[in-house]
Amino acid sequence: MSAQPGGTGLPGAVWQRVRIGTGLLPIVAALVGIWLVLGAINPAFLAPENLVNLTLQSAPVGVIALGVVLVLLVGEIDLSVGSLSGLAAAVVAVGSVTLGWPVALAIGVALACGVVVGLGYGALSTRLGLPSFVFTLAGLLFLAGVQLRVLGPLGSINLPFESWFVRSVQQGFLPAGVAWALVVAVVVASAAGQLAARARRRRADLACASVPQVAVRTFVLAAVLSLVVAYLYLGSARGIGYSVVLFALLVVVTDVLLRRTRWGRSVRAVGGDRRAAMLAGVPVRRTVVLCFVACSTLAALGGVLAAGRLGAANQGTGGADTYLVAIAAAVIGGTSLFGGRGSAWSAVLGVLVIQSIANGLTLMNVDQAARYMVTGAVLLLAIVIDMLMRKRREA
Amino acid sequence: MSGPVLSLRGVSKRFGGVRALVDVDADVHEHEVLAVVGDNGAGKSTLAGVLAGAHRPDAGQVLLDGRPVLLDSPAVARSLGIAAVFQELALVDDLDVVENVFLGHETVRGPLLDEVAMEREAWRLLDQLAASVPEVREPVRTLSGGQRQVVAVARALLGSPRVVVLDEPTASLGVRQTAEVLNLIVRLRERGHAVVLVSHQAGDLQAVADRILVLRLGRVHDVFDGDASYEDLLAAMTGAVRPGAPHRRGQR
Incomplete structure (x- = not known):
């Protein structure tokens, strides 16, 4: 049996992510x-x-x-x-x-x-x-x-x-604006990194994550970070030290x-x-x-x-x-x-x-x-x- | 045939009071499978260890292309083109196939690992061995004994070493998997590698060996051609002398 790069089933990179995630x-x-x-x-x-x-x-x-x-x-x-x-x-x-x-x-x-x-x-x-x-x-x-x-x-x-x-x-806390800017920067960097890795794997003919998978992961990351920042800066809360x-x-x-x-x-x-x-x-x-x-x-x-x-x-x-x-x-x-x-x-x-x-x-x-x-x-x-x-x- | 790639001259090694190897001479050529056989405790694994840099001989020399070399560690041997597959395979169960194949020799791209290049190369090596490993991102713990053997051999082939030392590669395998590994060894020889195959299963070796070196109590007892009969090998391994054995060269 010959080993096919990116054979059937869930691709390797995705499995690895799933394993780490679980x-x-x-x-x-x-x-x-x-x-x-x-x-x-x-x-x-x-x-x-x-x-x-x-x-x-x-x-x-x-x-x-x-x-x-x-x-x-x-x-x-x-x-x-x-x-x-x-x-x-x-x-x-x-x-x-x-x-x-x-x-x-x-x-x-x-x-x-x-x-x-x-x-x-x-x-x-x-x-x-x-x-x-x-x-x-x-x-x-x-x-x-x-x-x-x-x-x-x-x-x-x-x-x-x-x-x-x-x-x-x-008493040192990130100003809310800076915190939000960081959230945007992290999410954009993560999405860009994932897309770049995906493109390289595709060119190398290896299994790679689908665009919807990248989108879902990016969305989850953005949602979690936004929730954290929004909550910690709510009302009189001081934010992120x-x-x-x-x-x-x-x-x-x-x-x-x-x-x-x-x-x-x-x-x-x-x-x-x-x-x-x-x-x-x-x-x-x-x-x-x-x-x-x-x-x-x-x-x-x-x-x-x-x-x-x-x-x-x-x-x-x-x-x-x-x-x-x-x-x-x-x-x-x-x-x-x-x-x-x-x-x-x-x-x-x-x-x-x-x-x-x-x-x-x-x-x-x-x-x-x-x-x-x-x-x-x-x-x-x-x-x-x-x-x-x-x-x-x-x- | 050109001169030997790797030679041992008068190599001795002792562990405490045990003389594991005594004054051993051996030569390994390219395009050749040298089998090393012997009973338990004959010094086979020690010989493999000396060739692979895992053991340092107490006396004698290891020659690479006729020049003496000092094999301090498996890493040094490796850098000189001598790769070993140890009896225990030395795979890390929690790491996946790609991680194990490249362990200690990872490809990097800037400061980070180049997973894409490594995954491609791992597939190439496995394909070359016609290996039946279905997925390279699974931990090796999930693989069968034969598949693990293939992963260990693939790791040894990384960087195209000239000499491949295999220590008891079939010891823990079933009949079918043993046949697979023996096929693998023939393929290595066809690709020009010098192969040292250590085993105590004399029967298996006759299928692939070009020369068979018999160790007994740490000494080279005899060297046979690959077509030596099973009885002759057994006699040499155990010391039950059979007079007039046809392939005997009378080395010592």
Whole structure:
């Protein structure tokens, strides 16, 4: 039987899109369900002002979760992202306030801490072959200690409210006009990209999406983005914060890197089957090290954003449940704990699920205890689904 | 016939206390299938690993076109035109056929992957192997054993290597699929590749091999012509000597 390019049945590219789409669809449905339930119990949850708050609460931990997605994809884990984010926050505060550095320099140093820690983890993993669960657990404790030492005896340092950094994180919002212009630009770019890809595939005599399919996808994208922007700028709602814009931008860039570059392909291959990837000539060590570095740097950035949002850095920044929330978010969003499968968007969806539950329960005056229990139950559900899907695939 | 493409001279390899290969000489020519047979533990896979760059010999030399080369890794071997299909195939189950064929050697267009070029080339390679893979955008997990073998061979053929090393390509296959793979090997030879075929199924090899190298306990026990009888091969593999065997060249 000869293989015909673009044989009968649904064309390959379309299937691939469908597969990616269906991977995220259950979690999108779950998120909508959670919103409807929380909104039905307390309508204040769905108020535009509250949803703006929700996005602002989600951005710092979302950036951390995005990094966690990368290490999970490559089949590793990083438990120290919370401590590292706390350390980064402390470095920004101590650098800019106590030592009087320019804020930009302090942020740069904080991010550099992330890079150094990531390189260290990469070396421990690829050179010594240590399990990441263990050495990042050590890192969790060690970095928490460094954070306390950096903060010094005061334990808490306030950032000046008038600094550009705090102002833009706390009060910086995209003007509505700019937000709408961005929506138009994104939709046009997406449609143009899809049509160009379609034209190339047609010329190469490969299966390609039909024009109606492109139209439907473009329409759905335009509708979702318009709805989000229209809702977040409704009435007195402040709109889309700069930290949220940064988070979204990082997710889009990471998504493109993962799906459309050699590096991204290496990440999925190494996470899926490390030995096979090595035999196929994939630079396994480099891929793993880069994932650790990206994760640690994003964790540091998340800590910087958290400091800006709080206007301070203290001993609790990045402590308690930060790392658990970030890892849980990545897994709830559909990134497998077993490596190889996942998407940058799972950071967005997972964080929205967790923060929606936290935000909604807080509005209902439910205590921290119930919040933990509900989030734990959702995480368990997500892992069970991950496991079942893995079993079904291997059956 | 021109000189060998790839040669081993006095190659030894040990794993801890186990001597997997002892002072092995071998030559591989273009347009030729060299079969390597032996009982379990005879060193066949180690020999394939040395040729493919997965194992570094402790002693001896690997010669490419008569010049010594250092095969540090499968990637280095690959860049020198030696491609291998390992026993475990080294496919990533979650990746689709195109992604697996190009894994580690993706075509790019600017900073991004060129999926169109890769998909076309994947179809071309599969067509060339007359392969029955219905869809190249499905994860390889969904393919049958024979189809997976074809994908692994297609990956090996990427970039037209001069030497293709196949380690136990029929071990996990049924009768029909085995016949398909053997056809595939004949096609590789017709296209001018030098093929090294490692197997312990002596019967299969007689169909395609031009020369048969018999390993026993890490040593080259004998080299037969492709039409050696099954009994002679079996005797050489197991060490049950049959005096006066007709094709024996008495190498050692």
